[in-house]
Amino acid sequence: MSVITTDNLTKRFPRVTALDHLTVEVQSGVVGLVGANGAGKSTLIKILLGLSPATEGTARVLGLDVATEGGAIRERVGYMPEHDCLPPDVTATEFVVHMARMSGLPATAARERTADILRHVGLYEERYRPIGTYSTGMKQRVKLAQALVHDPQLVLLDEPTNGLDPVGRDDMLGLIRRVHSEFGISVLVTSHLLGELERTCDHVVVIDGGKLLRSSSTADMTAYTAMLAVEVTERQGEPEFDADAALLARLAEAGLTATVDGGHVVLVELTGDEVYDVIRDAVADLGVGLVRLEQRRHHISEVFAVNPAVEEEVAHV
Numbered sequence: 001m002s003v004i005t006t007d008n009l010t011k012r013f014p015r016v017t018a019l020d021h022l023t024v025e026v027q028s029g030v031v032g033l034v035g036a037n038g039a040g041k042s043t044l045i046k047i048l049l050g051l052s053p054a055t056e057g058t059a060r061v062l063g064l065d066v067a068t069e070g071g072a073i074r075e076r077v078g079y080m081p082e083h084d085c086l087p088p089d090v091t092a093t094e095f096v097v098h099m100a101r102m103s104g105l106p107a108t109a110a111r112e113r114t115a116d117i118l119r120h121v122g123l124y125e126e127r128y129r130p131i132g133t134y135s136t137g138m139k140q141r142v143k144l145a146q147a148l149v150h151d152p153q154l155v156l157l158d159e160p161t162n163g164l165d166p167v168g169r170d171d172m173l174g175l176i177r178r179v180h181s182e183f184g185i186s187v188l189v190t191s192h193l194l195g196e197l198e199r200t201c202d203h204v205v206v207i208d209g210g211k212l213l214r215s216s217s218t219a220d221m222t223a224y225t226a227m228l229a230v231e232v233t234e235r236q237g238e239p240e241f242d243a244d245a246a247l248l249a250r251l252a253e254a255g256l257t258a259t260v261d262g263g264h265v266v267l268v269e270l271t272g273d274e275v276y277d278v279i280r281d282a283v284a285d286l287g288v289g290l291v292r293l294e295q296r297r298h299h300i301s302e303v304f305a306v307n308p309a310v311e312e313e314v315a316h317v
């Protein structure tokens, strides 16, 4: 089922076109929206919520028109904004109950849902502490909790891992997966970090300069390549023996094309099943150990190779 569709969606500010005839369809599941800073991700989210009008084109969220049905969309959709927007002097419980009441939940239901959702995001123990005393990771969890408290069908998460260290990031990504797997809520999550989308999302939409660069399943983006990655040990008692070079020479003799990739991995073109046998025999003849022999996958960042400027900015921010 498609949860978001846009058709020629365009947003022009006086000095910049933030979205440029964007036509894309997002299915239910966990979908990543990736692009460098300024690519148009936040602008798209604000239009989808009915908070900002498009200059041109149309968009529908859960079948509802963003131009005319913003209120109905916001009832059914949760939103986690990118920037810090939390009141420091109230507790997480007070804040999330307040947001639940704003969404129309009666007082008792709002309190029950708040307790449930704060437990789910791992803030139950600290729920009566003022938000101002929280770490960045805890604040991000409060923002996620308020986006989920009214039990939406879809949540839009704008850079939820911003400012988190690697462990905090992994925890947040795990939570996001569980939002879908345990509650059945669809997720659109923005990021400029490719690695996290690869692990978290079923589908990835890539935009650059407000234009669609690519929309495809994560599995397609990380499909197997026609390359085998081979890693071998050094020869016992002969640390000066260059096992990689020797293996390359053997494979070349057998008519195979191989290179050494950066560190210590020999990449062999997989032209047929017999390549596995050639490698096994070469390794045995050389008297080295086989550490790894596997078919290589594409890396999601290779998608960006079509536009090196984007690759640079997205990969290194």
Ligand SMILES: Nc1ncnc2c1ncn2[C@@H]1O[C@H](COP(=O)(O)OP(=O)(O)OP(=O)(O)O)[C@@H](O)[C@H]1O
Residues within 6 Å of the ligand: 013, 014, 016, 017, 018, 035, 036, 037, 038, 039, 040, 041, 042, 043, 044, 082
């Ligand atoms: N209210 C506004 N007025 C003028 N220009 C704007 C406004 N909001 C966004 N822009 C511009 O539109 C472009 C897209 O911005 P947007 O915030 O959507 O990008 P983004 O992909 O979310 O990037 P970031 O991760 O940095 O927020 C940028 O060039 C930005 O400067």
